Amino acid sequence: MQNLWVIPALPFIGFLINGIFGRKLPKAVINLVAVLSVVLSFAWVVKVFMTAGDLAVTPVNEHYFTWIKSGEFQVGWDFAVDKLTMIMLFVVTGIGSLIHIYSIGYMAHEEGYYRFFAYLNLFMFFMLNLVLAANYLILFVGWEGVGLCSYLLIGFYFVKKSATTAGNKAFIVNRIGDFGFSLAIFLIVVNFGSLSFDKVFPAAAGKPVETLTAIALLLLVGAAGKSAQIPLYVWLPDAMEGPTPVSALIHAATMVTAGVYMITRSAAIFTHAPIAMETVAIIGLATAVFAATIGLAQNDIKKVFAYSTVSQLGYMFLGVGVGAFSAGVWHLMTHAFFKALLFLGAGSVIHACHGEQDMRHMGGLKRYAPWTCITLACASLAISGFPFTAGYFSKDAILEAAYGHAPWMYWVGVITAGMTAFYVWRAFWMTFWGDYKGHGHPHESPWSMLGPLVVLAGLSLVGGFVFNVPHILANMFPIEEAVGGAGVMLTGISVAAGLIGIGLSYYFYVMNPEVPERIAGGLGGIYTLVYNKYFVDEVYDATVVNPLITGSRSVLWHGVDQGVIDGAVNGVGHQSKGIGGVLKLLQSGNIRSYATWIVIGAVALLLALGMAQGVTGGIVP
């Protein structure tokens, strides 16, 4: 027994302590409980890793109790660890620990301090549940739980209307995805008679392609909701209303990658459904390009990174869609490093500028916040695919696999890589170069914030070749596409695209800061379109949200609720009142009339009884 349950249980205990007693506890104790629970969880992961032996040969599988038992069908509370889960566990607990430490500094002056850490710990519990699950139902429990925590933390500043709206948006958009996911689970139950991974996956090869395609496409709907893919990506940019550590942990590094994890986990189903695979790849690629173009024109530093996250998630979908599952997971991991760093760095920048998020009011911060500047530079290099940084390896693996699948996908991916480099470095130059254009005196962040930045910067630089995921996961996914001999050239092209992006951003935003304005003016309509995110939110409002609200108002509220339901209730009341109005005339207050009614009643009763028994029957024997 490895006692895997300890891993999620520790953050859950932290959640209980901080959630129940947090209001009364001093900050030092809250910090200790929150951080220690996650760090110990990380330590337990390390312990499992050290003692479990070769996970490829003997995956750990633990059964705690049977949750549902109905005839042949059984669902247990089962946890399992194989190599894929191990990677996810390290990412979640490792980055989770760093972000918890960072939050101590970042949230120091915020209201609801204990509430923040309680939610964060609860998130860790559900996320670990999600990755440890050995069947789809337990996975779904974690899946919904992280959605809940995401909602709670996006709406953390609940006195702000925009924050609560953003929380609702995230929750509601995710409902669509989760609806698809639950349908997929039902289909799996019907077709496989089980939900546990070790029963479903071996049986997948023998099922008809149509069934598998349906299941895979529905799983994709779920994954697209959680991982912010077209057409359900709209919630993620708004989710930036939450505190920055939340954006880093939930909306960049861990939760939003759950969709990629889930597809990778279900590789056995997807590999037998080529149409679904193709759909995954195309949706991923489209999302990558689409979000990258929006990222080019955003001025809010967190919005830039949010669209960048959507775009990078698209990359991961492209990877798993073309069959390079391990490359997708590799990018998941390296992305967790550099995107968590980008967000934490952005948080540090925002902290330095006293809450300012608009990059046009920043600038020149390299003098005031040198450590933030250096670490963010590392992250920006990594996401641009600069040679030998973390992003270089994983992005390259995905692009090569895409080339093997269909060369046009590779070229689109390369263009996206160039745009990615451009907008990330644009944000970097606008923030750190030039003169400070904001208010107050910017200042460097405390070491509790810089420490995690430095660690993540190290991981962003070397994490790619230290943790060679495809090597670790070798033989786990049989149909990994082989890379042709053109490897070196392909790598060269994608690296060049990244470097060109960096160079262009330097040219535009450092050497000639007036050029972007002119270009934006020259592009006119296209710029407005991109600046306003292609008006997707407005289109959704017009086509889905408003008809739904209007329909709910006029039909469901005024029609069904007020008309039918209230009408029935009020109608009963009115009728009773009417009948009572007639009956009250009987209550004359005249004793003799009462007596008359009694006599009439008695006579009527006797007559009725007499008729029932036969007139002579009862009276004379």
Added chain:
Amino acid sequence: MPEGFDQVRTMIGQGVPVSWYLILSAILFSLGVAGFVFRRNVITVFMCIELMLNAVNLSFITFANQHKQVSGQIFTFFVMVVAAAEAAVGLAIILTVFRNRQTLNIDEIDSLKN
């Protein structure tokens, strides 16, 4: 001796038929009801109630005799006790009402209404 008289004597020898008692009871009861409904003097109404109670008593006794069971007689005792109590309380109420209102007309005693 006329024939009819013989018949009556024979019938008495066999006991008065049950139906006669019951018819008498019904007549008394109806008189009580009619009095209760149509008279306005409280005391008359009160006496009509007593009349109805006694009509019921007569039925009880009749059936008790016919079925040779004692329970009918016991019920009669209960009814008499209730009637006695009612007479005491009822007359006291009537007396008080009269003192307060100087009337015994039942139609004017309606202060519970409205």
